[in-house]
Amino acid sequence: MRSTSLLFAAALSWGVGTGGHAVAQSWPSRPITVISAFPPANNDQIIRMVDGPFQAVFKQPLVIENRPGAGGNLGAEAVARATPDGHTLLVTVDTVATVNPRVYQNLKFKADVDLVPIIYLANSAQTLVCHPSVPVKSVAELGAHARSHDLSYASGGQGVPGHLAAEMFLAATGLRMTHIPYKGPTAALQDLMGGNVHCGFLATPTVMPHVKSGRLTGLAVTSARRSPIALELQTMSEAGVAGFEASFGQLLLAPRGTPAPVVAALNETFAAALAQDDVRARMLAMDLEFVPNTPEQAAARLRKEADKWARVVERLGLRAD
Structure with missing residues (x-):
């Protein structure tokens, strides 16, 4: 030191x-x-x-x-x-x-x-997570599911990192999901874990304990490199969204x-x-x-x-x- x-x-x-x-x-x-x-x-x-x-x-x-x-x-x-x-x-x-x-x-x-x-x-970066009720285990599966189902995503508010990362993802993939903005990431996380909203882009340290416990499904991180606290999760680029980075x-x-x-x-x-x-x-x-x-x-x-x-x-x- x-x-x-x-x-x-x-x-x-x-x-x-x-x-x-x-x-x-x-x-x-x-x-x-x-x-x-x-x-x-x-x-x-x-x-x-x-x-x-x-x-x-x-x-x-x-x-x-x-x-x-x-x-x-x-x-x-x-x-x-x-x-x-x-x-x-x-x-x-x-x-x-x-x-x-x-x-x-x-x-x-x-x-x-x-x-x-x-x-x-x-x-820092965000992580794409979904409620376990959404039957997906990867970004590709989410894409296929979203094309035949009306899905929503949570963020901590208009213009915050989670909102921006989500909209970049939707624009890059051509998918549509309804944005549900909350007054801060805590409220967004609570409703996401409660199943009131399907998916969300939230800070990696915030969601990873719940991914590891099984209360959320982690799909990918938005950074160019894998997160040191979520090495099991692919980057968006690795998951098939070429050139994606939202740090x-x-x-x-x-x-x-x-x-x-x-x-x-x-x-x-x-x-x-x-x-x-x-x-x-x-x-x-x-x-x-x-x-x-x-x-x-x-x-x-x-x-x-x-x-x-x-x-x-x-x-x-x-x-x-």
Whole structure:
């Protein structure tokens, strides 16, 4: 395991190398509020992994505040309107900035304008699962069954990863299934396990315990490679949907106008913590992979993802109030 002394070295390097020493002396002056745009899940756990190393460097804790709702828009708006002094941050799936501005018609803020990326914390994917009452064991069998039966699929809401992955799948296969959006993935999972909806695209760590227990049937993962926690499940491409990939990122953002030295310090400290061997192992066990990236690289990836999903949103005509 790497020592937290590396974190002190990163902090000192930041203070001298970027001219941020004055900011380092005044920031942070109180605990950092990290608003999570979704119910407690992977995002919260990532922040908790970083909290100890962060406190070792900056002597202030990271305090998580969950504000789920509207596909992540409630939490995102709260941060977009916060004072840009580095004391209020947003942790969220990147669809809040790449997809929501194009799907939700009545937003009073623009996540892709009013928020700036600090760092991509992790990459993650979804898993296609069905209720055992649906007589399928593979993606091919689901395709055959769906062509002769009216099926539904659950997601955690309009424009969330599960919804996008499902619509990409349906577009690629020519299948039709009725979308049943829920107010968050927990409600979607509960109704799916209750048999009130046939299938769903949900986060792999969320569904795999139920796949292993037999309460759900796992068919495939949406990532380009098999999941380390679901090696028995094929990727969509392996299952016959050529070239399919729907991966998403856990992202840390700040209000636009946050001082650049603060953004740099946050990036370096989070990156150092997430690169520690024990943290990487814990994240892989949650189907999360961290790839080091700078704020500029995070912004470039965000733009690329926005362009990718914009084509999907327009093709499908996805809209929400």
